[in-house]
Amino acid sequence: MRHKHLRTLCLCLASVVVIFISLAPFIYVLGTSLK
């Protein structure tokens, strides 16, 4: 059970990294354009 939770946590962390790399440039540019 603990192993399963650890696996889900790792997958979620990896997902956050992937989402960040994919979307961060857009969010930054959007933020800059709104200033």
Next chain:
Amino acid sequence: MTKQTATKTAWRFLAPMLLLMLVVAVWPLSRSVWFGFTDANINDLAASKWVGMENYVGEFGLMFNPNHSDGFWRSDWGIAIRNTLYFAVVSVGLEVLTGLAVAMLLHQDFPGRVWVRTAVLVPWAIPTIVSAKMWQWMLHDQFGIINELLLNAGVLAQKIAWTADASTSMWSVVAVDVWKTTPFMALLILAALQTLPKDCYEAAKVDGVHPLRVFFKVTLPLIKMPLLVAVMFRLLDALRVFDLIYVMTSNNSSTISMSGFVRREMVDNGNMGLGSAASTSLFLLIFISAFVFIKAARLRFSEAAK
């Protein structure tokens, strides 16, 4: 219906499409090849004269040009070929690795998987010109956030002109291309992963095989063919790269691609003849690359089948 009638009917149905192909593909391509053998100038195409192989092997031609005292690979055309091949090999190689990693992640079952799939596709879905401009701004030497972050983190001692410096410009372009095209690779690999039979994995799990071993011995061999097809698509795409490099680094000689060279000769210098010869050479390079790749992939496939 006899076979002859069926053939005639088939030709009748095919005729409009063949005619369209003739007009939009064969005619411009033939015209470009033709211009490659003339001294055509963009200002007066009608005045062009036949010069034979002059644009390819002549005094001011692409290859064997005696004016290139430092050798062919130091000439503008040689540099463009080197840059294109380097870009194609490095970016496609990195995209395979990152695409494989992202596809393996998306193939797992975890909460919020749909959100990750959607987010990952965004860089690929937007036009290249938009992402190129966006990254150009982020990599700006004075106002870019990349320099600011790296300076604050103590990684850099001074600001770097990422897209202007000869030592970093190609890597900047490759990095942006990898960021943009990884979703495409991931999507193709994910489609292949979803067709794999589950029993192989269940057998491996029962036998207690290490996941890394399962990946290299089961997953990778099973997705080899779709992976090779994806690599071929990307390789052909990368060999004709233009927009990303042109927007980010303009005519910088450290990154100029073969397509960039063609544009420069045709538009900036007005040399339709030399530009057309270069575009014909690019077409041949892409054609040969596709042919060699398909042959090599089939060879490995037949060896694996034995």
